[in-house]
Amino acid sequence: MIKTTDYPAWQIGLLVAALIFLRTAYRGRWRRLSSIENVPGPKPASWFGGNFLQMFNPTAWSYHEFLAKEYGSMVHLHGPFGSRALYTFDARAMHTIFVKDQETFDEADYFIKLNQLLFGPGLLGTRGNDHRRQRKMLNPVFSAAHLRGMYPLFLEVTHRLEGAIVTKLESGPEIQEIDVLSWMGRTALELIGQAGLGYSFDPLVGEESAHPYPRIIKQLVPTFLRLQFWITTIFPRVARIGSPKFRRFIVNLLPWKDLHHMRDMVDYMHEVASEIYEEKKKVFEVGDEAITQQTGRGKDLISILMKENMKAVDEDRLADSEVIGQVFRFPYLDATFLLIVPMFADEYIDFCSNGYHLARTLHLLVNHPDVQGKLRSELTQAREQNGGQDISYQDLVNLPYLDAICRETLRLYPPVPYLFRTARKDGVLPLHKPVLGLDGTQMHEIAVPKGTSILVSIFNANRNTDLWGKDADEWKPERWLSSLPSAVLDAPIPGVYSHLMTFAGGGRSCIGFKFSQLEMKTVISILVEKFEFLPSVQDAKTFWQMNSITVPVVGEDENPQLPIRIRLAK
Template sequence: MGLFAALGLFAVSWIAWKLLRHRLLPSPLNNIPGPASVSFLGGVYSKLFNNDAWEFHKYLYQTFDNTLLIEGILGEKELFTYDPKALHHIFVKDQNVFEESDQFIHVNTLLFGPGLLGTLGEQHRKQRKMLNPVFSIAHMREMVPIFYSIGYKLRNAFLNKIQNGPQEIEVVSWMTRTALELICQSGLGTSFDTLVDDTPPHPYATSAKTLIPTLSGPAMRYVTAFLLPRVSQIGPASFRRWVVNIFPWKTAHDVRDIIDVLHNTSVEIFESKMAALAQGDKALADQIGQGKDIMSILMRANMSASTEESLSRDELIGQMSSLMFAAMDTTSSALARLLHLLSLNQDVQDKLRQEINEAREAEGGDLPYDIIAHLPYLDAICRETLRLYPPLPLARRVARQDTILPLTTPIKGRDGKEIREVAVHKGTKVIIGIMASNINPKLWGPDANEWKPERWLSSLPEEVIAAHLPGVYSNLMTFIGGSRACIGFKFSQLEMKVILSLLVQSFRFSPSKAEIAWQTTGIVVPKVVGSDAKAPQLPLVVARA
């Protein structure tokens, strides 16, 4: 009995230490100013990560320097930064030090398997090396006909809706369906959606759309933050599933069912492709992607790779849902935002339509990659929208060892002294202000918070160039940078430009009477103010152009 009592006391002490060590141990971050904690349990998370956090974000940017202290769950000290030199160290120079958190890796491995989103270090590097050629410009050129064919289906669906005159259309659901079908055909060589009105959704589409809302509840956030990283490796997968099955929590069962659909669909597609590969090039050419889709090319390359560089079956399957999920919600969010902004700025919409019409007339039809990728005004609108409204406004990293983080702009500590570099202890979580960097007035000027596509038609401010931001796209942090930068950012750009060009050429978009609020649910999505609908909503009035 004494032994059990001692073990129980040890367990309680260990848990208490884990929960309270952030309060009891001195931290080098304590001298850094930041917002006051709302509560011990949640710190300022309730303000920073809620659905309507924009005002709090604005408060942070206007009140504090570009590096500040954030109190997280149970008082944990976290660093929030968008200082250019700090970003360079986090994403490039010290990217092996500042890695994804265990929580991020465990959650993504559980959801999607050991693909790009669920791996670290050498395994991640190997996967990325195998995937990089698939996202080359040469391959993008071959994607254009697929993108147009899907774009025309979307256009026909809208034409059918407005055949009797202008109609209000909820466009975000159509953008999600389109983005999913784009990655289905060009990424996996399969099809989930005919893009015909009232078509029953594919089970994969339903599961993918409900994943983020299901994971976004307060209870599930605590489970993924604290419980999952500690129990995800206990016993075999069959044991962990048994525990989930017997635990009386509907949300956990919903997540389990979503994962099953995502995984089983990926396995079916993988096995179909393996069978086609075994039959030869003709069998691949008969599939929807004609053997030019991302997974067909990846699987062929993997078969000829050396043993050291080749990917396992689970890794290949893991890429499918990883690519599908990463490409669907972010692209649909960006497309919806573009259409909303064009509806609110009719002069911009008219100017864009004129550019597209003139280019199509000169080309005699659909625009090839080298033309549509470089239409000046279309490109400026896309860049400005992704600058001011990134679909993911925040990113996160954790320090895997003690390090020093230098700052471009010194900050003033709580003691009044200047801080030029921050000592970061192993295990410190870092929140990166993607949107904050993109709208930093010290770099972009006093109009940084205004949507002005024309700013991209002339030279960018010297401050932006001199900052040497590590983002892979247009001096922006939207697609981040370094070894974990968005591998498909060129793919996403091409998708948006093809779809937008077809829609703007054919239709005029105007605001509806509904008030729209863009919510920060991880990925930014639109909602109708006052509506009880759980799904994103963006009703716009659509008429023939």
């Protein structure tokens, strides 16, 4: 038998103190979690994975619809290893998360560190003052006035795409099948290349002219998805071990093919971004005349950012690494057309998704020929009123039916279906619609303990039948041609665009959503007036996967593609 006298008094005291501490911590944790535990939600599939695999897989649409229908706009979920999380699309809760209390409900530490590791200290890899300073520097280059000046460039690039497709049709059958996703992606890359970086990636003259950038990093997101569980669960625990050089040594040492593939693609992205930035710096050293002779004529976003940065006071000026962090993202996010969400969202939802979203819009027009015909009539009339010339910027942004189609597509099919936030300290989420707790009480707010993960469903926020009505799941552009429901107008939805959460909201909202809108309207207007889009013979096999960004695949082929038949409009 062991006697207490066998141990020094200080050890016994330490043991008792530890037991008291653990008991108090456990009770405190139970009290803090009790509010979340009272929120209804599904049972975990397992302790190891929680609801992780149900939530995040290519066919998870039905599960997200089930959550909204069965539990409403605030749901208690289970994370890996017994952790707890919230799933919400409640308007007031989202307003608190993104606007009112965004410093409490912020990006997780692993999100910031992973972005710093992959892309450097740019917008996605910073928070607080550093983030606000970078955003302040970038905001002017995304202004409506600046984008108006970019419109001729948008027209030039889109007409190149138009010419390439016309050439293809003239050299073959009247109706041909093309991979619209590939062409839209290449166009989006060239637009962000010229307008964003003053750099041309693709002459858009044929399949053989495509830049190697998208081909080399085509597997970035599929690779990430295979690593996602380890990145979200293990990475936060090892991210601070040793120096960057030591961590790189470990990555090289591990016999892990996917990890090495990710390393190589990130290295390539950084190499391209650094090369573009260094070329810009050399041109700036020569003078203004050399700048105006570049692609983009010095009006591209990065050139303007560099000019503003040179004029900025010391406390606002960005370091070279921070500017490269912005260069890094632009070609990556639109060249791969694949977004590693929940890792890389918010500020760049628009850039990362537009290749896919242009394709999505055309796919919807294929399956709604009456809408396609009505839009073509609107575009033809607008061109005739402009003397047969390109539709002016002001007329383009004000075309009612084109605008309605864009808004409705962005509402019903947000390219990024969800975003993550983490409670960095204890907080409270007030509710727009009260929740009936498991104990029978009506809950008007949820106490959220520090460390709780929150998944904000953009997909369900934009389809909320309490706000948008019983036809919220239907694609109806006409809903935007009259007043929106008062429930939508009165709800405190924090989105920066048209009462939608598609581009998020608050201080980390999508900084370039106006760029995205102009790109979308320019490309769709020119293509729909010139061409008629028809269903592919493979259309019945086309499925839009709920990956981190929605992507189309055909049948069992996991390679993203969207075949559509096309002919000259009559």
